[in-house]
Amino acid sequence: MAHRPRFFDLPLETSMTALAGRNRANVTAAAAKLGWDSVETDWRALLERDDVDLIDVCTPGDTHAEIAIAALEAGKHVLCEKPLANSVDEAERMVAAADTAAARGVRAMVGFTYRRVPAIQLARQLVADGRIGTVRHVRAQYLQDWLSDPQAPLTWRMDKAKAGSGALGDIGAHIIDLTQFITGESITGVSGALKTFVTERPVAAELTGLSGTAGDETGPVTVDDASVFLAHLSGGGLGVYEATRFAQGRKNAIRIEINGSQGSLAFDFEDMNVLHFFDASDPATTGGFRRIVVTEGEHAYIAAWWPPGHGLGYEHAFTHQVVDLVGAIAAGEQPTPSFADGLAVQKVLDAVERSAEKGAWLDV
Template sequence: MAKLNIGMVGYKFMGKAHSNAYRALPMFFPDRITPTMKAICGRNTEAVSAAAEQFGWAEHTSDWKELVSRDDIDLIDINAPSNAHKEIAVAAAKAGKHLYCEKPLALSLQDSRDMLEAAEKSGVKHMVGFNYRFAPAVMLAKRLIDEGRLGDIYHFRAWFLQDWLVDPDFPLAWRMQKEIAGSGAHGDLGAHLIDMAHYLIGDIKEVIGMSETFIKERPLPEETGGLSATSGNPSQTGPVTVDDATLFLARFGNGALGSFEATRFATGHRSTNSFEINGSKGSVIFDFERMNELQVYFTDDKEDVQGFRRVLATDPAHAYAGVWWPAGHPIGYEHTFTHAFVEFLDAIKEDRQPVPNFNDGVKCQQVLEAVEQSVKERKWIDVSSL
C-alpha cells in the first residue's frame, strides 16, 4: 500500500497517544495507507530527542517551520498547546500538507475559521482530534439514534469530571493560562462534550452558562506540561486566568434540551466522561470509565423486565471490531486514536474529507464562545449570532 510521511509537532501526552496509534496501524490495519513516522518536533531539543527515540520517530527537530516546508512530509500532526495551532496549521496548509489538529481547534472562533479557510483554500484533508467519537459504545449509541430505535430525542445531558487541580499548591501549568490554553475545563473537557452532542444529537441553537475559578492564584512552575508541573519557589505565584468549572444549558435545533458540566474540581473523579440520552422509545448511558459498555433501555420491553441493561459494545457494534480481539475482549482509550487515524487515512485514499474535520472544530468553537459570552452577559446566547 502507499505510504504517508508524518511530521508531528508536540511530544507529550497527545504526542505519545498519536505515536502509539501510528505504530499500531500497520499491524492491525495492514490494508490501509501506511503512516511513516518521519519527524517529530518540539521546542526542547533534549526532550524531543528522547521522545523521538522512545516513540519510534526517525528524526527530530526543534523548528516547526522547517518541518512543514519539507518536501518529504505529507501530513502535519499538531498536538502542541492551543496557542500554536493556528500558525502551524495555516503554514502547513499553504505548504500543501494534510492536517490533523488536536482540540480545541484554536484559541478563538476567528482563529479556527482562519484555519478552516486556509485548509479549504489549499485543498488539503483536515481532521480535528475528537477521538471519543470512535469508542465502540459511542458508535453503538450513534447507530441506535440514526436507526430511530430511541425515537424522538428529548434530552442530552453530559458531564466530564476530573479532580487533578483540587490541590491549591499544584503549580500554574499552561492549561491554566488563557493566553496559551484559551480556556480551562470549558475548552479542554467541555469541547469533547460539545462535539459529542453535535455528533449524536445535532446542532446546538442557544446556550446559557456559568463558570467559576475556585483557586485564583497558584505557585509558578519550575517545569510544566499540560497535565503535570513541578513547583519552583512556592512563595512566587501567578494568576489562574481560565475557568476551573463551567456548566451550561442548551437548546438543540431539533427541539431537544441539553445540560453540560465540565470541571477539574470533582473530587474522586479521575476522568468521568459521560452522557445520557433520553428518547421517546428508549435511553442510553455512556461512561468512559467503562468505555466498552453502553447502558440501554427500551420502552417496549415487557413491564416486568423493564430497566437499563448492560450491553458490551465490542462486537459487532463498531466498524473496527474485527481487527482487534475476539468478541467480548475490551479495547482501551488508545484505540480511539487508532480508529480516528484509520478514518483519516481512508479519507485521503478515497479523496474525501474525514469526519470530524475542521468544520466540526469551528462548530465546537462557536458553542464554546457562545457560552463564554453568556457567562459574561448572564443571558441566553444564540449560537448562530457568532
C-alpha cells in the same frame, strides 16, 4: 525503514517521519523512545520536507491556527488537536484554509478522539436508526479532579493566553462535540456560568526556569476551573452540560445520557467499553437499560482487535482516528470531524463564555 506493525489493513503505507520540538535534547530523547525517524526543532521545517505528508498539530491552542493554516498551505494534510482554536475568528480562518486545501485534495481533521470509542459509535448509530426517537434530553458531564488540590501547580492549561479557556475548552469541548455527533443535532442557544475556585497557584519549576522549589512563587489562574451550561438543541430538546476539574474522585468521567421519545442511552468513560441502552418498545415487565459490552466483531473497529469481552483502552481511539484519517486521505474524501465541526464546537464555547459574562441566554 521497517514496516509499521498494525492491527488494521491500511490503504497507504505510513511512517513516523519526524518529531518537532523546540528543545533539541528533549525532542531527540522523545523521538528515540517513541520511534520517530528524525527530529526538527522548528515546526516550519516540517513544511519544507518532501517526506512529510501529514502533520499532527498537538501544541497549545494559541498556535493551532498558525501551524495548521501554514501546513495546509504547504500541501500537508493536517490532524489538529482540539479545541480547534482559541477563538471563533481563528477557527473560521482555519476552516477557510481547510476548504481551500480540500479543493487541492489536502485534508484537515480535528482530533475529537472520543468519537472513535466503539460505544460512542454505537450510540450514534442507534440514534441515527431511530432507536431512541426524538431527543428530549441531553445531559453531559466531563468530570476530573486533578485541580482540587490548591497546591497543584500552574501550567499552560491555566493560562488564558495559551489555552483559550480552562475546563470549558479542554474537556467541555469534548462533550459538546460528542453530543452533537451522537444526536446529529446542534446546540442553538446556551446559558452558562464559569467559575475559578482557586485563583492563584504555585508556579511549576519548568515554567519559571528555576531549579528551586516551585512553592516560592505563585501565579494567577486566568481560566475557568469549571463551567456549566444549559442548552437548547436544534431538535427541540434540552441540554445540560458540565465540565470541571474539581469533581473529587472522578478521574476522567465523560458521562453522556440521552433520553428520547422511544428510548435512552447512557455512557461513562470510566467504563468505556459499555453502552447502556433502554428501548421503550420492550414490554414493561422485561424492559430495562441493557448493558451492552461493545466488544463484538459487529461493533465499530472491534474486528481488528480482540474477542468479545476483551476491552479496549484510552489510546485505541487514537489508533482508530489515524486509521480513519488515512482511509479518507486514500479515498480522497473529507475526514470527520472536519475543521467545520471544530468551528461548530468553538461557536458553542464562545457563546457559553459570553453568556456567562452577560448572565443571559445567547444564541450560538
